[in-house]
Amino acid sequence: MSETIPTIDLTPVVAGDADGDSVVAKELDGVLRTWGAFELIGHGVPAASTQKAFAAARRFFEQPLDARLALKIDKSNRGYAPMHQTVYEGNLPDLKESFNLGLPLTPDDPDILAGKPLHGVNRWPDLPGYREDVEQYFSEMMKLGNRLLGPLALCLGMQPADLRARYRKPIAFMRLFHYPPNSRIEAREHGAAEHQDYGFLTILAQDSAGGLEVRTPGNAIVGVPPRADAFIINLGDMVEKMTGGMFRSAPHRVINRAGIGRYSIPFFYDPDFDSVFDGMPDMSAGQFLLSKFNKFYTYRKEMAATGT
Secondary structure (H helix, E strand, O other): OOOOOOEEEOHHHHOOOOOHHHHHHHHHHHHHHHOOEEEEEOOOOOHHHHHHHHHHHHHHHOOOHHHHHOOEOOOOOOEEEOOOOEOOOOOOOOOOEEEEEOOOOOOOOHHHHOOOOOOOOOOOOOOOOHHHHHHHHHHHHHHHHHHHHHHHHHHOOOOHHHHHOOOOOEEEEEEEEEEOOOOEHHHOEOOEEEEOOOOOEEEEEEOOOOOEEEEOOOOOEEEOOOOOOOEEEEEOHHHHHHOOOOOOOOOEEEOOOOOOOEEEEEEEEEEEOOOOEOOEOOOOHHHHHHHHHHHHEHHHHHHHHHOO
16 A cells, blocks of 8 residues: 555536536545545635645734733634644643634524534634635635535445534634644654544645644655645544444644644634534534643643633
8 A cells, every 4th residue: 555645636527517526535535444534636725725824824913912811712612722732642742832713603693692612703813815815715614614524424334414414504613723833853852743533524725834744544744734625524533433433533643844834724614513423423513622622732731720
């Protein structure tokens, strides 16, 4: 088996071909069972939107720390997460910081009023044009996620409409990441220590600094060089659990060796909070995610300890 991450072309879906979902699913099925991750081309996302999102990320993290901390992350997972907020066993906390946002909900949203976890109002810095550029990219990621649901549903033995019915109000989070220069791997301080994503589907854009590494089906670690016209897609633990391990949640890590700051933008596209799947009847999609957040995110442990 090749030690290079596979590539999937989404052009048949983007072009609206009548059999586009099935054409892509035929290529995708084996990849999900073995790698659980792939490089996506032909995705239909305008390059300008991605470029503006990366430029916005740099502007945000160039602000003084006090300005970033004014938007410190809240219980709905929105706002600024400082360095060292994610910890994986056997490693020092991850050497990265992030700006998090989710669906553009309003204060009168019924789920916010009801106190449903992970539902909140996005928070924004006072940077001209920042919100517009970031929201535009978020919108493009929502469209791309929806395009991927068709082939993915067929791989899961579902009809696309049945899977999309579980995405009417998805738990969709986007994180603008900044990694300082040079991970200290000798001290087990990585940009992101090896882990598996928690949810259903991740769409990742990485900048030219590189640093992403994925564990292959043969248990080797291989680099995934950045490619400006491609995204990296991977499944998370939710899919692995609901398929009884038939589909793989791809282990991966980030080691910044570039000597400069690294930026990446993962988009986590997960089902509605209350969605339930046959292979995971004991908890909803939202409950599954919460269990992961509470286990790995330092800020959530701090909130639980203080009752905030």
